[in-house]
Amino acid sequence: MQKIGVFVCHCGTNIAATVDVKAVAEALGREPSVVVSQDYTYMCSESGQNLIKDSIRDYGLTGVVICSCSPRMHENTFRKAAAQAGLNPYMVEIANIREQCSWIHKDKAEATEKAIILGRAAIAKVQLNTPLIAGESSVTKRALVIGGGIAGIQTALDIAEAGFPVDIVEQKPTIGGKMAQLDKTFPTLDCSACILTPKMVECAQNENIRILSYSEVESVSGFVGNFTVKIRRKARYVDETKCTGCGLCTEKCPVKKVPNEFNLGMDNRRAIYIPFAQAVPKIAVIDADYCNMLKNGKCGVCSKVCTAGAVDYKQTDTFVEEKYGAIVAATGYEISDVSRYDEYAYSQSKDVITSLEFERLTNAAGPTGGTLLRPSDGKHPHTIVFIQCVGSRCTPEKGKPYCSKICCMYTAKHAMLTREKYPDTDVYVFYIDVRTPGKNFDEFYRRAVEEFGVHYIKGAVGKVAPRADGTLEVQASDLIMNEQLHISADLVVLAAAIEPSKSARSLATLLTASMDTNDFFTEAHPKLRPVESPTAGVFLSGMCQGPKDIPETVSQASACAAKVIGLLSKNKLTGNPCVAHSDELMCNGCSNCANVCPYGAITYSDKEFRMPDRTTKTRRVAWVNPAVCQGCGACTVACPSGAMDLSGFSNSQIMAEVDAICK
């Protein structure tokens, strides 16, 4: 039998002017199990709280009902007060008689009657409340960052700076990501490598950071604070501990015609290679698809020339298993396939390139040593056409429905730099809209037009036709002149839509993190929790969450790190005790609950049960991880047997409220 105390708040006159608080206290005092019922001017005040605390002690209350403002306002206040008086805080229920009664009704009799009913419903509920204790779980003070681009690097550095160990898992042989391939960065035009490579080196040198390059996440288990992650370390065929990065092997390797992915296949590398000069870690890797030794056992040159004895053809994939408290997805982006747009002739002409290829063509470490030359004949292009929104802002059938966000700015950069370096070049940019929100962004774009004389034409390109003389005929519309233009271009640059990394979808599945239809990770709240995934303990950094430029990526990466540091700084995680739980005796093991759980909080195991006839029986039953469950209750309705229930909002509690209201 519960002993319930009822406390009716006047809230000054906010409640008392419309609700006869004395009558409410009196009426509720007559309800079963209610041993004390009082009213007071301000329950949330110090003295009001003391009144509650004293009553809890004096009457030995097991439940408290407070008729006051919305629980969204003071539920925590009253729970804390109850806890201070030794009552389990979850034995407190609030009847909202201000926002949902006194403030909206004028007739005092009517409002008083409603307040009494709301009070009764709260009493009916609290009768069935059980003390809840928030579960605690420990926190492994180590973070995993998946992806070693600028987002992952920045997040890792910030976490490491705060004193927590971080592992970076990067699927490529080096960290650096897309930013390492860029030439200059807008709007300041500083050299990308100059600002990125020091950060890469810092990662390598930071004692708290371990870089697992050429590695992939294999499996993830556990939950916030307690993830266990298995990482596949792909065979490099080079001993990381021995290789000095001298590069001799990469010069002597006889297999010379391997397309160099760092330069997007515009030049070649060897079968054993270091992706680029500033790679971190600067360790060679053998491309097993091309290496003669690995393919047919004939060669072994690299092994012979390696003075460190680092080459090991027998290396196999190995696995690392590590525990983490937090996981950061920083899987970045890729350039979408533009060959599907026949009209731009990307696959027909070498002189139709993507903007990332253009970056490499203007980069001093690129295939042309930084001189802008046409890929087809190595000649200097005199007319360059940039086409915006290639594959962006389309219907889903035609491409990506979103704006890729970075193209307007990098195209302005490309156009500007081209005009600066080669003033004899005509540069056209065909745009639908020029989108330049960002600090100094529009100014930058205007400079391209006003100072550098880039021809911005509002309109789209309909067709790019390679001609026999090696030029490209660009047919486009100029919407302002209402003309169709025909431009003879030497080079066409496509601002290809970006898309999330292909590996992101499978990673999201491993992490039980949700994704939108475009395969961008979903944030826990689009405005208020933009760097967290809805899955507790999983955080989002950079492009994997949506298109963004470098400054935004770095801001988000640091924000993400702050959230991770906040989590790792805790010794214990206190959960929300209002979570779902399954009655094993009733559970059918049908998986309906797990199917609707947005957090992957429900797992199944085979359990042995003693049957009434003394036999044992093994049944598949659900288990809700209280540290992962967020308490939405979707599972409770999906469960046909009623095995699943939600603490704090149990079936019987809600029905008791229903009964009290309908009585």
Added chain:
Amino acid sequence: MNDLKDRVLRMSGSAVVKCMRCGKCSATCPSYDEMEYHPHEFVYIVERGDVEKLLSSESLYKCLTCFACVERCPRGVEPAKVVEAVRLVAERQQGGNRLKPDEIPALCDPDLPGQAIATAFRKYAK
């Protein structure tokens, strides 16, 4: 609202409001120079509800119905279908036939495939 616009929208099945005004339809149009109103203008003018303006334009008969604009439109607006719908509205008016049977003999040219005339007749008459 606007009856003519509704008719054109219904007949074409085109969602002109999806247009983002990129002009790729006009950029790709082989009849561009022949036309008074270009494909993107058709879409825009229909969206504004000014169909009468288009009904009297020769542009209706300059569209080759090659569907390049439909193929290229990134937003799935299908401009050629809009043009076609406006043309049908024009031709379905009393005396709206563009090509009359007695005009055909004069058009017959040994170099012109008979199919082309049949097609033109189908396209330009009720």
Added chain:
Amino acid sequence: MQVKEATGFVPTIVAFCCNWCSYAGADLSGTNRLSYPANVKIIRVPCSCRVNPIFFLRAFQRGADGVILCGCHPGDCHYTTGNYYTRRRMTLLFSMLDYLGIERNRTRVEWVSAAEGQKFAETMRSFAEEIAALGPNRRLADLRCRKDAEEAGITDERGSGDAV
């Protein structure tokens, strides 16, 4: 401001509101002093997806004349996907009740965000008016649970008279 018909019938209306959007929306209509009928009583649930069809039936059994469920707008669920399940469950439940000949307007789902105090009040007003116009719930009520059954002139439509 209870909705009263000439007969003096005051319907009992239960409103389930999700904690994050609709309950906050109800609070906002209170803060803005936007009134709605006092016979609407709100039950707070964490998410609209917590509401079991059984709760609807229970409310009708115990004498509710109308039951409404409010949650975050689709796509805005605090728990990401909860209200999508709600939408399917309630659509099917309402369809079934309709199929059994129970007045379809006694049940409703509305999406009310935390910023839509106005919408909340309007929704509750219109729902209460609709229920008042429908009259007492006879088809899905448990007569044993209705103290006012006789005075409200409700009889078991089975006509077998075996209700206690």
Added chain:
Amino acid sequence: MRYDEIFAAMLKRAKELLADGTVNRVIGWKRGEFSYDVTPAVFETPEELDAGFVYDAFCGANVSKYLIRESEKPGRILCFLKPCDSFSFNQLLTEHRIRRENVYAVGIPCEGMADVKRIRAAGIDGITGIREEGERFIVSTLYGEESMDRREALAERCLCCKSKRHPVFDELIGDEGEDAPDDARFAEVARLETMTAEERFDFWRGELSRCIRCNACRNVCPACTCENCVFDNPASGISQKAAADSFEESMYHIIRAFHVAGRCTDCGECSRVCPENIPLHLLNRKFIKDIDELYGAYRAGDKADARNPLVNFTEGDAEARIVHERGKA
């Protein structure tokens, strides 16, 4: 194949599989008190099979539900699944209710099962057996043989068969049938939908008021497999032993239909066993029809990895108000 041909093939395979140790038990059908009163039964030896195993047009009972318990026992059990039973079986596999490795499933063809209620309604009594002759059933009775048009005697669910294909099996007897769902099964639901609410209420009140809460529908239903049914669980808040009030009759059937919604394979067993002849399948079919119309065609048990529409969603799903707007125009 004729019933007797199928029966002979089943018996042969059952004996072979018992003999080679593939299985140690067989679930099939045995004669009950009356010839039409056939019940599922487990046989362990060839002798038992010879003595009790039967298969004819009265063997409509769906054995898939029994496999939940049977598959928990040691050894492997052989079951014979008609196409519609195999949908139930597959759905139970999806819900992890049956240990697949402990079941050897043989798909058998089916041209429809006889409904003894319809035969009786045709004025035939004292039934002792049934066999077929072309398109007719020959019903032997205490008073001699009666001949009946096959379609006059077939169960309603067989007249609008949902599929003759087995979505799951280890081996088949006969050829795999065609998967041609008959939309006629929704005709009656559609007819009810066109009635006014008052008419529908009267219809269902008339039907449901006959419910005696014998729980036969629940007990036979291959989707009602809960370890502990909500109606038997005092903590559920809706437990009932009897339908004391019209509300409870409705409540029981609404909740039951809702619990099996998206999981019901429309096997029609509920209506078959109802002693009061309440057309319970019309409740389930209403959900199936609504699901098909609102969320795209879905057949429970068709694909083992399919997700029940009630634990699934799309962002563009219809709003609940579609129910209120329906029929308003």
